[in-house]
Amino acid sequence: MAHASSVIPELPDDLDGGTAVPLGAHATSRWMWPLEGLSAALMLAIIGLLLGGVVSRYMFSSPIDWIDEVVSIAFIWLAMSGAAIAMQRNEHLRLTLFVDMLPERLRTFVQALSLVCVATFLLALIGPAIEHAREEWFVVTPTLGLPNVVRVAAIVFGVALMLLIVLIHALRTVRWPQLLAAVVLVAGVAMLCLGLKPQWMQLGLLNLVIFLVGVVALSLAAGVPIAFCFGLGVMSFLAFSSDVPLVVVVGRMDEGMANFVLVSVPIFVMLGCVLDATGMGKAIVDFLASLIGHVKAGMSYVLLGSLFIVSGISGSKVSDMATVAPALFPEMKRRGNKPPEMIALLATGAAMADTVPPSIVLIVLGSVAGVSIAGLFQAGFFVAMVLLGALLVLARWKARHEQTEGARRPTAALIGRLLVIAAPALVLPFLIRSAVGGGVATATEVSTIAVLYALLVGQVLYGGIGLRKIYAMLVETAALSGAILLILGTASAMAWAITQSGVVQHLSVFLTTLPGGWIAFMGVTIVVFLILGCLLEGLPAVLLLAPIMFPIAKKLGINDIHYSMVVVTAMNVGLMMPPIGVGFYIACRIGDAKPDDVIAAIWPYLVALLVGVVVIAAVPGVSTFAL
Incomplete structure (x- = not known):
């Protein structure tokens, strides 16, 4: 099994010192x-x-x-x-x-x-x-x-x-x-x-x-x-x-x-912890469930919609899945959804939502490749909507035999009450996107404002967080950020070594002379990042190849924002691809299912995402029209 830095590892019971055990088992x-x-x-x-x-x-x-x-x-x-x-x-x-x-x-x-x-x-x-x-x-x-x-x-x-x-x-x-x-x-x-x-x-x-x-x-x-x-x-x-x-x-x-831009990474990680601890994410899920949960495929719509919105607050796929799954899976099971299908939708939905601001991957990519983070945030929202549409269509077709007779339509009063509860949480992702995208504040400045907002709103409206819990979140944020940034540092050294060797120049000549021009280069990009997304997880793949691939894309006349969206979406699909993709195993663990049972169920959703990636790659306007 593959472990991610933000996931608590499964530890052996026997720690008698006789066998090598994972570091941190004590x-x-x-x-x-x-x-x-x-x-x-x-x-x-x-x-x-x-x-x-x-x-x-x-x-x-x-x-x-x-x-x-x-x-x-x-x-x-x-x-x-x-x-x-x-x-x-x-x-x-x-x-x-x-x-x-x-x-x-x-x-x-x-x-x-x-x-x-x-x-x-x-x-x-x-x-x-x-x-x-x-x-x-x-x-x-x-x-x-x-x-x-x-x-x-x-x-x-x-x-x-x-x-x-x-x-x-x-x-x-x-x-x-x-x-x-x-x-x-x-x-x-x-x-x-x-x-x-x-x-x-x-x-x-x-x-x-x-x-x-x-x-x-x-x-x-x-x-x-x-x-x-x-x-x-x-x-x-x-x-x-x-x-x-x-x-x-x-x-x-x-x-x-x-790079000073990277300071926003631990702060957005902290924001995700606050989201989980206050229940702001659950409030959003409950509101969406009351709005559309009673229709056929409604709970699938709620799951995908919740991931889309919650991702705009936390910036973390693991946090998104851990927030949404416990709130929705019981009702989805009651309606006849099978656990493998639910986890497949959870995993691919999290991959879809990783371009929604404030995505940590987008922040790091902007820092490494010298791309406007405001532009990435603007484009990421619409790119995610393309992938969301592909998953919604497939989810509706999959749910054609779903039993919804027992699902009651909530009253307008209940929907209104849940909207009032969720409204402060719903404001946050749009606040982040509009502030950064509109040039009002930098990603780092917005991250600090968002943390303060979430803490105050959580304290007043969502039950608050104790000091001991806040301390634990601060330490967890430091650990996760340290793991991310150490990868960034060593990957930067490796990318420098590759660049200094001169191989980039040879690679550039080869890729810029491929039959088919920029379209062929986009195809190579999708394949490369699908594979690296499986093996290395998102950030390492970006850090390693961004300094190499982006200059080539620029030579071919490809817009930086457009290319960034192709890289991130292809990488996210690879992250969820079995049998190696790290995100696939994280989703299985959160959903408490065996990976062997989920493998067959996830492929149709991955194909739907790949169709979306091809559309994003072939139609630059999807990424650039809002700039």
């Missing part, structure tokens, strides 16, 4: 509590500072220049401390499908090998991280005049702490013979590759296939977290086939995580 250690407290404090500081900046700028026309600098420093510390918490909790995204297929004895050795690979990468990174921090000592921030080492020291801190966590976990959970064998194997392979460095350097571009494809693929199959798969690939490529110093890896990671 309860949170007391020594991690200060780190969790630091992460929560950093998260609060970032939100508070950004809100203060918005108020000062828009209410008093007096911008505070130093806020962005302080936020950028707090942000990198949040990312690295969150990555360490995610490491302890086993919340880094990984693929365990192939490991789970192995016999038990071999599986435990591969798990031990995975831990050693992670530790090797972190150990090799400490020296370059310290060197990078020394270099940044002489760089000062423009407003406060602080040495930049105050910010980049967070990378040294995070790497060292993650290494300590991995080592403690390995010593506690792995049998000594297995651990020693894994260490000897990794050390032996590293020494052999280092001895063959002159031969590697003569292979030229073939090293890309060996290290940036082969090493990454083997690490991925062994269950190494995706961020570390990328890191191992680029580090081995530079160390064994070039004379480029490894400090470059740290520099690329730093640059990948430094």
Whole structure:
């Protein structure tokens, strides 16, 4: 099974130390509590500072220049401390499908090998991280005049702490013979590759296939977290086939995580947590159910409509599915819907809704590819409507034999009451989209306003959230954001290595001369991102290929917004495609069904989405008419 960073992993009952178990299987250690407290404090500081900046700028026309600098420093510390918490909790995204297929004895050795690979990468990174921090000592921030080492020291801190966590976990959970064998194997392979460095350097571009494809693929199959798969690939490529110093890896990671736009990622993650905790999402679901739930295929319409609207609040597919499924599945079962069909609709509906603002994938894509986030938000809403239409048509055809005799039409008074309850929640996604799309505020500014709005509305109208729950949400936000941003950093380093190798120029010549021009390139794009969406989940696929594919698309005259929509929608379909797609397994877990039972049911919905993707790719106006 594939685990996502935001999904609590299934943990074994036997933790006696005799078998290698997933990292984070133990309860949170007391020594991690200060780190969790630091992460929560950093998260609060970032939100508070950004809100203060918005108020000062828009209410008093007096911008505070130093806020962005302080936020950028707090942000990198949040990312690295969150990555360490995610490491302890086993919340880094990984693929365990192939490991789970192995016999038990071999599986435990591969798990031990995975831990050693992670530790090797972190150990090799400490020296370059310290060197990078020394270099940044002489760089000062423009407003406060602080040495930049105050910010980049967070990378040294995070790497060292993650290494300590991995080592403690390995010593506690792995049998000594297995651990020693894994260490000897990794050390032996590293020494052999280092001895063959002159031969590697003569292979030229073939090293890309060996290290940036082969090493990454083997690490991925062994269950190494995706961020570390990328890191191992680029580090081995530079160390064994070039004379480029490894400090470059740290520099690329730093640059990948430094974009100020990315500050909105943890804040929108926090917004999703608030949505779940307050019940705002459930209020929307209840209102839609009262409005159209009584008609044939009505509950399917409600499920898709709820995902469409709720996605515009949370920005997270997992949060969307976890909010909608418990509220609708009981009634859908009563009407004769089979669980596999329900979960198939849930999974593909979540994929459809991932372009609805404020999609975290769109924010990251805009940051990496240099595309207007406001434009992406404008286009994403209409693109999602095309995919929604395809799913609605199929859902109606599927429900032609649905039994609705027992479904009562709610009274107007009940619908009105539910509308009043849901209205504050319904306003939020349109507030986010209109503010960013209209240029009133940036995605980062809107994210802070949305969190404050959701907290106040939730406190007054939806029962509120206790302080202990808020603290837990802050820590969870830090962990998830750290996992996302570490992938972003290592993927940025890997993308830089690919670009510097010159292969992009060769690829550009090949793709720009394909028979069929831009249409053929769009077809290649759909296939590539379908495959990568299956293997790497959304963000890693975007981070890895966006710097490579977007310049080629621009050469062919393809609009950046149009191409972005094709990339994201194809990737989301791949995310839900069995037998590898991570999102497919998340949906099965939320719906409490066996993946084997859902596989057959999901394919018609995936085909419907693919038809929508082809329409979006072939008709640029779908993405650009609202710009």
